[in-house]
Amino acid sequence: MNPVTLSEIVMNRASLLCLVTAVLLAGAVRAAAPLTVTQKGLQFSVADLSVSKGQIVVFVNDDRTAHNITVTGEGLALNGGLQQPGAEFKVPFAKPGTYQVSCGIHPKMKLSVTVK
Amino acid sequence: MPGRDRSWICVALFLCGALSIASAGTSDEPHPLLADFRRPAAVPVIKTNPTTPEKVALGQMLFFDPRLSGSGIIACATCHNPALAWSDALPKGIGHMGNRLRRHTPTILNVAYGEPYFWDGRAATLEDQAKGPLTSEAEMNMPAEVAVKRILSIPGYVTAFAYAFPGKPVSVDTIAAAIASYERTVVSNSAPFDKWVAGDEGAVSASAKRGFSLFNGKANCAACHSGWRMTDDGFHDIGITGTDRGRAAIAPGIVQLEYAFKTPTLRNINQRAPYMHDGSLATLSAVIDHYDSGFVSRPSLDTQMHQLSLTPDEKADLLAFLDTLTSVDSPAVVPQLPQ
Numbered sequence: 001m002n003p004v005t006l007s008e009i010v011m012n013r014a015s016l017l018c019l020v021t022a023v024l025l026a027g028a029v030r031a032a033a034p035l036t037v038t039q040k041g042l043q044f045s046v047a048d049l050s051v052s053k054g055q056i057v058v059f060v061n062d063d064r065t066a067h068n069i070t071v072t073g074e075g076l077a078l079n080g081g082l083q084q085p086g087a088e089f090k091v092p093f094a095k096p097g098t099y100q101v102s103c104g105i106h107p108k109m110k111l112s113v114t115v116k
Numbered sequence: 117m118p119g120r121d122r123s124w125i126c127v128a129l130f131l132c133g134a135l136s137i138a139s140a141g142t143s144d145e146p147h148p149l150l151a152d153f154r155r156p157a158a159v160p161v162i163k164t165n166p167t168t169p170e171k172v173a174l175g176q177m178l179f180f181d182p183r184l185s186g187s188g189i190i191a192c193a194t195c196h197n198p199a200l201a202w203s204d205a206l207p208k209g210i211g212h213m214g215n216r217l218r219r220h221t222p223t224i225l226n227v228a229y230g231e232p233y234f235w236d237g238r239a240a241t242l243e244d245q246a247k248g249p250l251t252s253e254a255e256m257n258m259p260a261e262v263a264v265k266r267i268l269s270i271p272g273y274v275t276a277f278a279y280a281f282p283g284k285p286v287s288v289d290t291i292a293a294a295i296a297s298y299e300r301t302v303v304s305n306s307a308p309f310d311k312w313v314a315g316d317e318g319a320v321s322a323s324a325k326r327g328f329s330l331f332n333g334k335a336n337c338a339a340c341h342s343g344w345r346m347t348d349d350g351f352h353d354i355g356i357t358g359t360d361r362g363r364a365a366i367a368p369g370i371v372q373l374e375y376a377f378k379t380p381t382l383r384n385i386n387q388r389a390p391y392m393h394d395g396s397l398a399t400l401s402a403v404i405d406h407y408d409s410g411f412v413s414r415p416s417l418d419t420q421m422h423q424l425s426l427t428p429d430e431k432a433d434l435l436a437f438l439d440t441l442t443s444v445d446s447p448a449v450v451p452q453l454p455q
Contacts, residue, residue, distance in 0.1 A: 079369045106350040
């Protein structure tokens with residue numbers, strides 16, 4: 001086996017740094033991608049959700065009954081109107097804070113969203 | 117064991133398994149939707165007001181005590197009468213000094229599971245609900261501070277509150293917490309339908325089984341009357357005529373919530389006539405006729421509502437199914453009230 005020179009160690013570390021940076025950037029890109037939450041069995045698929053600032057959450061009605069998306073918090077009061085079975089409703093969370101998502105038709109359906 | 121013998125045993129076991137699966141596909145197979153209606157194992161636990169025997173005992177006394185009303189003659193049990201399936205058999209409730217209320221009295225049967233409360237869902241918790249009729253001028257007409265004074269004037273209650281809420285003063289909050297704790301114990305027993313869900317194919321009639329299929333199919337009742345209590349605890353405009361805006365007055369901005377009211381449970385429904393939020397339909401047959409073709413069309417009408425064209429036999433099957441939802445419950449105990 002050939003001995004490793006100092007310059008090779010520096011090069012390897014630089015490559016490693018590039019690789020780590022690329023992975024982190026890729027992760028950041030992935031984190032900003034839209035998140036999907038389904039509505040099925042009169043429940044959201046998650047009870048709590050943490051998203052990045054500006055990230056979009058896509059609500060998909062997988063029930064056979066109509067739903068509604070109402071979002072409150074941080075000065076926001078968003079009413080998505082009627083959401084038919086199979087329909088999507090996209091909510092961009094632009095401002096950091098805590099939001100409550102519920103269904104106006106089935107108020108037992110609740111979801112807390114934390115935006116960082 | 118030689119390898120060839122083992123392989124024959126494997127083939128035999130496979131065939132036995134295949135035959136078992138095949139036999140499950142016969143008419144004896146449970147209805148595939150029954151599992152959606154299975155009762156939960158336990159009553160929900162409320163972290164902010166954990167149920168204790170002391171709270172339940174106190175709440176039971178308060179529930180039956182007419183001294184908790186401004187007139188001294190109306191108790192919670194006056195409208196939520198256990199002898200009438202925890203309702204009052206009237207189209208609309210009667211409040212303070214004979215005041216006719218604007219809506220039908222809902223049952224408190226299985227109310228532990230049914231948030232939010234009232235026909236329009238304006239109370240998020242059972243504790244909040246209990247305060248409503250108590251302090252409403254139209255109903256029990258008992259201002260919170262007067263209720264507290266009256267409780268404090270009855271030594272037996274002072275002792276009962278001290279046991280139920282150690283270290284807490286008597287307040288409208290503790291009064292409501294005790295009443296809610298008692299109400300959470302009002303749970304229906306197993307009905308013939310539950311026995312069918314549990315696997316007893318002989319628990320309900322063939323007509324009732326056809327009714328269950330209609331309930332989930334052509335009649336589309338299960339679109340809203342879902343789960344073991346047969347309610348989604350949601351709000352729907354089902355086309356009852358009238359000017360009461362229902363849920364829309366609480367949650368404005370959604371067209372479909374105009375004239376929308378909370379889906380009632382169907383447990384023990386054949387004991388709770390008349391029906392609908394305004395008590396306008398006297399019988400279950402009239403209710404089925406309403407859903408069949410008697411509703412009014414308007415922009416807020418729930419999208420699940422459509423003409424059903426049910427035959428007389430299908431209507432009879434639906435009624436037979438609804439009858440299987442009634443349980444034989446233990447008689448409510450009316451407590452001795454403190455002095």
